[in-house]
Amino acid sequence: MAALGAAATASQLLCRRNLRVVPLLRCAQRTFASQTSGELKMTRILKEKFPQAAAIKVTDISGGCGAMYEIHIESEEFKNKRILQQHQMVNKALEEEIKDMHGLRIFTSVPKH
Numbered sequence: 001m002a003a004l005g006a007a008a009t010a011s012q013l014l015c016r017r018n019l020r021v022v023p024l025l026r027c028a029q030r031t032f033a034s035q036t037s038g039e040l041k042m043t044r045i046l047k048e049k050f051p052q053a054a055a056i057k058v059t060d061i062s063g064g065c066g067a068m069y070e071i072h073i074e075s076e077e078f079k080n081k082r083i084l085q086q087h088q089m090v091n092k093a094l095e096e097e098i099k100d101m102h103g104l105r106i107f108t109s110v111p112k113h
Contacts (some may be wrong), residue, residue, distance in 0.1 A: 007058070017035070021095050024025050030062050035058075036060050036064055036098075037064065038060055038066040039058045039059065039069070041097070042058045042069065042071070042094060042097055043056055043057075043058045044046070045093060045094060045097070046058070046071070046073060046090070046093060046094070049089075049093035050073060050075045050077050050089075050093070052075050052076040053072040053073055053074060053075040054072050054074045054075065054076075054111040055071075055072065055073070055111075056071075056074075057071070057072040057073075058070075058071050059071075061094040061105070063103070065105070066100070066101070067101060068101060068102050068103040068104065068105075069101065069103075069104055069105070070104075070105040070107070071090060071104065071105065071106050071107065072107045072109075073090060073106075073107070073109075074106050074108075074109045074110070074111050075108070075110070075111070076090070076110065078109065078110050079110045083108065086106075086108040086109050087106045087108060090108065091099060091104075091106075
């Protein structure tokens with residue numbers, strides 16, 4: 001960024017091919033100090049659908065836009081189910097929310113006692 005000099009700001013990116021300054025998309029400027037409303041909503045839904053969950057983590061990986069999420073769930077409800085079945089359970093729980101997304105990464109596991 002030093003090559004940009006005083007003209008560079010946190011919301012700009014150097015295009016190395018022709019040294020133009022290109023504004024970044026607004027959603028790429030996300031701080032991770034707190035959860036987004038989408039993260040909070042999906043966490044609440046997953047807690048309702050998976051009451052035995054030992055851990056639920058929802059992260060907006062689109063920079064705060066809500067276009068793509070990563071979900072980690074550790075729950076007894078997944079016991080004796082294949083990964084595909086576990087992911088289908090999560091997809092069904094978030095059926096309405098998924099309609100507005102570009103992508104979703106799901107990681108499921110059963111708690112180790």
